[in-house]
Amino acid sequence: MTLEKQTLAVLIPFYNEQSNLKHTLQLISDIEKKEDFKIYTILHDDNSTDNSIEIIEGFKKNSEINIILISNSNENLGHGKSLIRLSKECLNMNNIDFVLTMDSDIKLESAELLSLLSLKNEGLVIGKRNRFNDGFFRGGITILLEVLFFITLFKIWRDVNCPLRLYTFENFNKIWSEIPSETTIPNIFSTKETLRQNIKVSRYKYKENLVGNNQGVTWGNKSLLKKYKKILNFCFHAAKEFIKN
Numbered sequence: 001m002t003l004e005k006q007t008l009a010v011l012i013p014f015y016n017e018q019s020n021l022k023h024t025l026q027l028i029s030d031i032e033k034k035e036d037f038k039i040y041t042i043l044h045d046d047n048s049t050d051n052s053i054e055i056i057e058g059f060k061k062n063s064e065i066n067i068i069l070i071s072n073s074n075e076n077l078g079h080g081k082s083l084i085r086l087s088k089e090c091l092n093m094n095n096i097d098f099v100l101t102m103d104s105d106i107k108l109e110s111a112e113l114l115s116l117l118s119l120k121n122e123g124l125v126i127g128k129r130n131r132f133n134d135g136f137f138r139g140g141i142t143i144l145l146e147v148l149f150f151i152t153l154f155k156i157w158r159d160v161n162c163p164l165r166l167y168t169f170e171n172f173n174k175i176w177s178e179i180p181s182e183t184t185i186p187n188i189f190s191t192k193e194t195l196r197q198n199i200k201v202s203r204y205k206y207k208e209n210l211v212g213n214n215q216g217v218t219w220g221n222k223s224l225l226k227k228y229k230k231i232l233n234f235c236f237h238a239a240k241e242f243i244k245n
Contacts, residue, residue, distance in 0.1 A: 005036055005037060005038040006036070006037055006038070006097040006098065007037065007038045007039075007040065007095055007096050007097050007098070008037045008038070008039045008040070008096075008097065008098045008099070008100060008117075009039075009040045009042060009090050009093065009096045009098070009099045009100070009169075010028055010039060010040070010041045010042065010099075010100045010101075010102065011042050011044075011083065011086040011087065011090060011099065011100070011101045011102075012024065012041065012042070012043050012044070012086075012101075012102055012103070012104050013043075013044045013046060013079055013082030013083050013085075013086060013103075013104065014043060014044070014045060014046065014048065014052060014082075014104035015045075015046040015047070015048055015052075015076065015079070015082070016048045016049060016050045016052060017048070017050075017052050017104040017105055018048075018050040018051045018052045018054075018055055020104055020105040020107075021052055021055045021056060021059075021104055022055055022059065023107065024102075024104055024105070024106060025041070025055075025056070025059045025063075025065060025067075026059075027106075027108060027110055027113060028041050028065060029063050029064075029065045030110045031110060031113055031114065031117065032064075032065065034110070034114060035114065035117055037098075037117075038066075039065070039066060040066050040068060040093070040096070041065055041066060041067045041068070042067075042068045042070070042086055042089055042090060043056065043067060043068070043069050043070070043104075044070050044071070044082045044083075044085050044086045044089075045069060045070070045071040045072070046071075046072060046076055046077055046078070046079070046082045047071070047072045047074060047075055047076045047077075053069075056069060068089070070085065070086075070089060078184055079184075080183055080184035080185050080186050080187075081182070081183075081184060083101065083186045083187070084179070084181060084182075084183065084186055086101075087172075087176045087179070087186070088181075090172070090176075091172075091173060091176065091177065096169045097168070097169055098120050098166065098167065098168055098169060099166070099167045099168075099169055099172040100117075100164075100165070100166050100167075101163060101164070101165045101167075101187075102163055102164050103163045103164075106163070106164065106208060107208040108206065108208060112206055112207070115204075115206075116164070116166055116204050116206065117166065119166065119202055119204065120166060120168070121168075122200075122202045123167075123168050123171055123199065123200055123201075123202075124165070124166070124167050124168070124171045124175075124194065124199055124200065124201050124202070125165065125166040125167075125201070125202045125203075125204050126162060126164075126165050126191070126194075126201055126202075126203055126204070127159070127162045127163075127164030127165065127203075127204050127205075127206050128158050128159045128162060128203050128204065128205045128206070129142075129159055129162060129164075129205075129206065129207075129208070130205075130207055141161070141231055141234065141235065142159055142160075142161060144231075144235045145160050145161050145188060145235070145238065146158065146159075146160055148235075148238070148239050148242060149188070149191070149192075149242075152242060152243060153192070153195065155195060157191060157195075158203075160187075160188050160191045161185070161187050161188050161191075162187065163187060164204075164206065165187070165190065166204075171199055174193075174197060174199065175190050175193045175194060175197070175199070176190070178193050178197075179193060180241075180245050183241055183245070184237065184238065184241065185238045185241055185242065188238070188242060189242075189245065192242075
């Protein structure tokens with residue numbers, strides 16, 4: 001008698017990530033070959049205007065990876081609300097054992113991700129990145145959010161917004177069922193809910209070995225003034241959301 005494979009849902013929001021999606025999908029494909037998982041890769045297209053969809057469709061034709069693609073109708077929601085859409089899709093699925101959330105531009109080697117997945121039975125594993133490893137602007141946002149977290153909750157928590165998180169489905173349900181549906185900062189609320197519900201956490205320090213000062217789509221190709229303006233605007237609205245909820 002053959003035992004059924006455990007199932008892993010991988011949630012990935014993306015917007016204009018044509019240069020990164022192939023690596024990310026190949027990473028998941030490699031993991032599925034090495035780990036005894038049935039993987040559902042659930043992607044949310046936030047109204048991309050580049051060739052991201054074509055890359056995904058091409059990958060589906062030339063691999064056995066199980067991809068579920070959901071999208072918006074002619075509007076850009078932003079990363080946070082895209083992740084909320086993905087969480088709702090996942091919560092409505094049956095027979096999911098584990099949930100992995102990650103960014104579409106993550107640059108992990110397969111060995112690094114396998115090390116994270118080896119901790120799957122610990123219940124909840126939250127990543128912790130090297131400071132400024134992915135650029136000054138993202139690092140700056142991270143520091144500001146850590147300060148906000150400390151001021152409001154009196155807790156010191158490195159990298160409160162880290163996108164790389166591995167949940168048992170039970171913990172995913174407990175946490176994401178409580179996150180405000182209109183928030184733009186769901187990962188921060190995930191950390192907050194984890195502490196509020198006193199859920200045991202393992203921290204996994206990882207390094208994106210292939211990153212070269214990754215500023216991301218949000219900050220890339222913008223003047224210094226516009227970058228600072230966007231950072232300050234994001235942090236202001238994030239603080240209001242966090243304090244209100």
